[in-house]
Amino acid sequence: MARKITYQQAINEALDQEMTRDPSVIVMGEDVAGGAGAPGEEDSWGGVLGVTKGLFAKHPGRVLDTPISESGYVGAAVGAACNGLRPVAELMFIDFMGVCFDQIFNQAAKFRYMFGGKAKTPVVIRAMYGAGFRAAAQHSQCLYNIFTHIPGLKVVIPSNPYDAKGLLIQSIRDNDPVIFLEHKALYTMEGDVPEESYVVPFGEAAVVHEGDDVTIVAFGRMVNYAKDVAGTLRKKGVQCDVIDPRTTSPMDFDTILESVERTGRLVVVDESHPRCSMASDVSGFIAQEAFGALKAPIQMVTAPHSPVPFAAVLEDLYIPSPARIEEAVMRVKEYK
Amino acid sequence: MSAIFTVTMPKWGLSMQEGKVNLWLKEVGDSIAPGEEIIEVESEKISGAVEAAATGVLRRQVAQADDVLPVGALLGIIADADVSDELIDDLVTRFQAEFVPPSADEEDSGPQTQTVKVGDVQLRYLKMGEDSAGAVPLLLVHGFGGDLNNWLFNHEPLSASRAVYALDLPGHGSSTKVTGIASLEALGKVVVGFMDAVGIECAHLAGHSMGGGVCLAVAKLAPNKVKSLSLIASAGLGTEINGAYIDGFVAAASRGAFKPVLETLYSNASLVNRSMIDDMLKYKRLEGVDSALSTLAAGLFAGGRQAEQLASAASGKPVLVIWGESDRVIPSSHATAIPGATVKVMPGQGHMVQLEAAGEVNKLIGEFLSK
Numbered sequence: 275m276a277r278k279i280t281y282q283q284a285i286n287e288a289l290d291q292e293m294t295r296d297p298s299v300i301v302m303g304e305d306v307a308g309g310a311g312a313p314g315e316e317d318s319w320g321g322v323l324g325v326t327k328g329l330f331a332k333h334p335g336r337v338l339d340t341p342i343s344e345s346g347y348v349g350a351a352v353g354a355a356c357n358g359l360r361p362v363a364e365l366m367f368i369d370f371m372g373v374c375f376d377q378i379f380n381q382a383a384k385f386r387y388m389f390g391g392k393a394k395t396p397v398v399i400r401a402m403y404g405a406g407f408r409a410a411a412q413h414s415q416c417l418y419n420i421f422t423h424i425p426g427l428k429v430v431i432p433s434n435p436y437d438a439k440g441l442l443i444q445s446i447r448d449n450d451p452v453i454f455l456e457h458k459a460l461y462t463m464e465g466d467v468p469e470e471s472y473v474v475p476f477g478e479a480a481v482v483h484e485g486d487d488v489t490i491v492a493f494g495r496m497v498n499y500a501k502d503v504a505g506t507l508r509k510k511g512v513q514c515d516v517i518d519p520r521t522t523s524p525m526d527f528d529t530i531l532e533s534v535e536r537t538g539r540l541v542v543v544d545e546s547h548p549r550c551s552m553a554s555d556v557s558g559f560i561a562q563e564a565f566g567a568l569k570a571p572i573q574m575v576t577a578p579h580s581p582v583p584f585a586a587v588l589e590d591l592y593i594p595s596p597a598r599i600e601e602a603v604m605r606v607k608e609y610k
Numbered sequence: 611m612s613a614i615f616t617v618t619m620p621k622w623g624l625s626m627q628e629g630k631v632n633l634w635l636k637e638v639g640d641s642i643a644p645g646e647e648i649i650e651v652e653s654e655k656i657s658g659a660v661e662a663a664a665t666g667v668l669r670r671q672v673a674q675a676d677d678v679l680p681v682g683a684l685l686g687i688i689a690d691a692d693v694s695d696e697l698i699d700d701l702v703t704r705f706q707a708e709f710v711p712p713s714a715d716e717e718d719s720g721p722q723t724q725t726v727k728v729g730d731v732q733l734r735y736l737k738m739g740e741d742s743a744g745a746v747p748l749l750l751v752h753g754f755g756g757d758l759n760n761w762l763f764n765h766e767p768l769s770a771s772r773a774v775y776a777l778d779l780p781g782h783g784s785s786t787k788v789t790g791i792a793s794l795e796a797l798g799k800v801v802v803g804f805m806d807a808v809g810i811e812c813a814h815l816a817g818h819s820m821g822g823g824v825c826l827a828v829a830k831l832a833p834n835k836v837k838s839l840s841l842i843a844s845a846g847l848g849t850e851i852n853g854a855y856i857d858g859f860v861a862a863a864s865r866g867a868f869k870p871v872l873e874t875l876y877s878n879a880s881l882v883n884r885s886m887i888d889d890m891l892k893y894k895r896l897e898g899v900d901s902a903l904s905t906l907a908a909g910l911f912a913g914g915r916q917a918e919q920l921a922s923a924a925s926g927k928p929v930l931v932i933w934g935e936s937d938r939v940i941p942s943s944h945a946t947a948i949p950g951a952t953v954k955v956m957p958g959q960g961h962m963v964q965l966e967a968a969g970e971v972n973k974l975i976g977e978f979l980s981k
Contacts, residue, residue, distance in 0.1 A: 276784060440895065470787060471897040478864070481884055509678050 276468045282325050282461040284435040285400075288442035289326065289362060291471045293333045296360065299446055301326055302338040302347055303364030303400075322366055323402070323461060348374040348399065352382045352451070355397035360446055367413045368401040368455060371420075382451040383426030394449040398442075404457040404495055404545060405593050411581035414589075416546040418493070419555070421453045422522040428452045428476060429523040433497035435465035437520055440474030447473070457495040477524035481533075485513025488603050489533040491556050492518060492543035496594060500543050503599045512607055522552055527559055534560050538569035539606040543599055548576040570609035573602040614689040614701055615664035617648060619673075621681045622762050626653045627712070631677045631685070635659060636668045642688050645973050649673075649685055655885045658763055660685065661969050667691050669698050680711035723758070723784070728803035734758070734784040735777040735808070739769025746837045747810055748979065750776040751801065753819025753845075754910075755859050755903060757783025757893070760818060763968030768975060775813075777804055779824065781906060787898025792909025794820070794846060794918045798827025805835055814979055816840035818964055819940065820910065822847075823920060830923035838928040840975050841948075843937050843961050845910070846920035848944035853914020855939050860903050865891065874938050877960035921947040928952075930978040932971055934959030952978060 279287070293299045307330040308319040320327025330337040340347035344365055351363035365371060371378065378399065385393040405414040421429045428450055432438040438456070445452040482497060483504040492500035497518040504514035515533045519526055534540050540560050544553035553574040560572060575594045583589050619629050632650040642648060647659035648668065670687040673679060684705050687698055723736045736758050741747070748768060752760040758776035768774050778785040780800055791797060801824055805813060814837045817825035822844025829836045845851070858871040868887050873879040893899060910917055929951035933942040939961040945953050954974055956967055964971045 436892075468784075468892075468896055472892075472895045474895070475864075480888070484884060511676070 276466040278464045279435060279467050280461065281432075281435045281438050281456070281463045281465070282323070284439040284465075284467050285325050285442055285456065286328065287467070288439045288446070289329060290332060292360075292443055292446045293329065293336060295471070296446075297336075298358060299360045299362065300336045300338060300354070301329060301333075301362045301364065302340055302351060304340055304342055304366055306330075306364050307337045307339045321364055323458070325456075325461070326364065344370050345374045345377065349377040349381075351397050351399070352377050352395060355382070355395045355451070356385060356393055360396045360398075362398040362400060362446060365399055365401040368403040368417050369412050369415050371399075371401065371417065378421075378427070378451070378453075379424055383424050386450065387426060395451050396446075396449045398445045398452045398454050400442075400454045400456065402458050403455050404459060405577070405582045405589055406459050408584070408586060408589065410584040414582035416494070416544070416577070418453070418455055418522055419546055419551050422525075422552065422555070423550075426450070427523060428521065430454045430476070430521050431494040432456070432520065433460070433482075433492075433494055433518050435463060435467050437474055437480070437518075439467055440472050441476075441520065443471060444473045444476060448476070455494070459495055460498075463498070474520065476521045477526050478520065479526035479529040480518045480520055481515060481529065482518050483508075483514055483516035485515050486537055487513045488539040488541060488607055489515045489517065489530070489537045490541045490543060490599070490603065491530055492516065493522070493552050494545065496543040496545055496599075499594070499596045500599055503596050503603065506596075507600065507603060512603065514603060527563075530556060530560065531563055534564045535567045538567050539609075540568070541573045541575060541599065541602045541606060543575045543594055543602075545577055545594060547579050548574055549579055551576060570606040573606055575599050575602050613664070613666070614687060614693055614698060615666060616684055616701070616705060617660060617662070617686040617688060619679050619681050619683045619685060620651065620660055622653050622658065623655060623759060626655070626681060628678055628680045629653045631673045631675055631679065632657060633675050634671055634686075638668055638671055640668050642666055642668055645969055647969050648688075651685075655883075655889070656762070656881065656965075658965070659969065661767065661972075662688060664688050669693070670702060672702060682712060683709065725784075726804065726807045728800055728807050731780045731786045731788055731800060733777050733780070733786075733800070733804055733807075735775055735804070736765065737773060737775050737808075738765050739771070739773045741773045742771075745772035746812060746814055747773040747775060748814045748816060749801075749805070749810065750774065751815065751817040751821035751824050752776070752779065752782065753817075753821045753843075754856070754906065755782070755890075755893075756818070756821070759783075760962075760965065762965065764964050764972055764975070767968075767972045768979075772979075775808065775810070777801070779821070781899065781902030783893070787896060787902050789898060789901045789905055791902070792905050794823040794827040794910065794920065795831065797824045798831050801825075801828050802832045802835065811835070812837050814838045814840065816842070816975060817844060818842045819961065820845045823910075823916075823918065826920035826923045827918075829927060830920060833926075836927060838930070838979070839924055840930045840932070840978060841924075842932045842964050842971070843934060843940055843942075844931070844944070845916055845940060846918055846923075847931075847947035848941070849915050849919070850941050850944075851911050851914060851916050852939045853911065856907050856911045856914070860900075860907050862894065863891075875961045877934065877936055877958055877966055881966070924948045924951070928978070928981070930954070930974065932956070932963060932974060934961060934963040934966075937961045937963075
């Protein structure tokens with residue numbers, strides 16, 4: 275039975291249902307239970323924003339508070355995954371990944387390949403990303419492109435509560451390391467989510483708005499901006515396809531290609547910096563594979579090549595806005 | 611006194627907020643009778659025709675093709691020929707000035723689905739129309755892999771003069787995904803339990819496809835609870851069924867695999883849009899659905915043959931049989947299986963005739979029930 279819950283509740287429910295289904299699933303991270311030695315649900319903190327609240331009491335012994343040492347517990351999670359558990363490690367902010375790159379890039383991502391398929395590493399690393407929280411340059415980045423670059427990692431960026439639940443369940447059941455990224459601004463977003471367990475497969479884009487004039491490919495939070503813009507433009511007679519790839523590795527390029535071959539116009543919206551980004555990745559792919567179909571230059575709507583500013587007015591300018599997306603769509607639509 | 615009637619953007623399904631006008635099917639000046647299709651409208655999920663609720667002449671086409679308008683917005687005006695243009699213009703001006711589109715927060719206004727427990731099974735259902743003394747309620751039962759939304763274009767129109775219920779069968783829609791149900795009789799028992807649970811003593815039953823077979827099973831199990839049977843492209847009336855369709859439906863796990871399967875259902879394949887396929891995939895991916903559907907398919911339709919024949923269960927009941935002549939799932943030759951039934955085979959129509967020719971099907975059922 276579907277009912278409306280938030281993105282944050284959808285993530286909590288996915289963890290709860292998978293922990294109930296499979297005793298090898300554990301959750302670990304900073305304050306995910308409530309601080310070391312917390313007695314139970316009542317004073318359980320449930321992570322920095324409360325996403326894992328309640329799991330400590332429901333699944334005794336399987337929600338582990340860790341020291342503030344990402345390099346330590348992410349390494350432990352990777353090791354536990356190689357030895358039969360399915361750990362979900364919460365890394366608070368994606369910005370902190372830097373201190374455990376070796377564990378992720380050189381170890382987890384490589385085991386299956388370097389051991390000739392004999393090893394599997396079913397670890398999920400959850401982290402928050404994105405700007406808009408006045409949290410300054412070290413807590414606001416969108417680094418999904420860095421993980422997408424590494425073969426052996428799967429990268430998941432849900433844009434809504436339904437996908438968040440189904441993709442997290444798939445992430446936990448998947449036998450490869452998965453980087454699961456949650457935008458802070460989406461935690462309060464509500465949507466229809468079935469009570470039952472379900473899986474959203476990797477590598478299957480969602481088309482969240484349909485139209486034949488312009489293709490918009492957007493990631494994470496930006497999908498919702500793009501969808502709103504498409505709704506506004508529809509009333510003005512401009513019809514947009516809005517594609518949410520949902521996972522950037524694997525990536526459903528087929529759906530993007532099919533759409534651009536029909537529309538001939540592409541706008542890519544990415545909250546990340548423009549260089550070596552998902553925006554440049556998709557643009558490069560389409561320039562190579564669908565050059566003949568293009569009726570206008572591809573437009574990228576991204577943040578600037580700059581750290582996320584702390585000054586509120588600058589941070590607001592930094593994030594791609596619906597107005598900028600609309601301008602880009604009109605630019606490709608009216609290109610002669 | 612002469613009357614003026616508004617034609618407004620319909621609300622098809624709980625999530626519809628706005629619709630796009632495709633084209634007018636009637637011209638200004640055309641005479642209109644109730645039930646006639648006057649304008650084609652497209653929601654995010656499906657396109658269909660708006661039917662007239664009144665008699666008169668189409669006097670204004672307020673909305674134009676390609677307009678995107680909120681639910682409840684003015685599309686056109688039907689009035690008697692002798693109503694003055696001034697009066698009509700006044701009404702249009704007043705309507706447009708006073709019209710407030712429903713906000714997104716009010717999405718849940720209007721009829722709400724409810725749930726009821728029958729044993730361990732939670733069933734979702736939607737009730738429209740009012741209980742009224744002397745009006746026997748109508749219960750709509752969907753087919754294999756379907757849900758109560760299969761009655762999107764029928765439910766509300768049929769509820770003008772009686773309470774009309776539509777439910778999700780076990781393993782379907784938002785009802786519990788129980789596994790292990792493998793016969794029409796087992797589904798029939800759940801429907802009897804549903805009628806008891808919501809307090810329906812006796813009802814007219816209307817079933818589509820497998821749901822028709824379920825209605826026949828209810829008539830066999832509890833004849834006193836069944837006032838009449840309206841069977842649309844019904845199971846249980848012959849042995850043939852398109853096994854490739856059933857197997858394809860059970861196996862489909864991606865958009866690409868699902869599309870040709872769903873197209874088998876419709877005479878107009880373009881109705882199978884991305885939104886419909888996505889909704890079906892969302893359903894199929896729920897835990898338990900795979901197993902529920904495979905068990906049901908193996909019990910009912912193994913090897914492309916229907917295991918249960920239930921035509922005799924209809925004996926003594928008034929029966930209406932409706933079929934699309936070009937049905938590619940269950941052949942329309944089964945339409946004559948029940949002696950004495952009123953039979954209507956509709957040329958050019960497919961398996962989902964209640965959606966694709968909703969106006970005519972509603973009219974047939976409405977007339978049948980009022981007898």
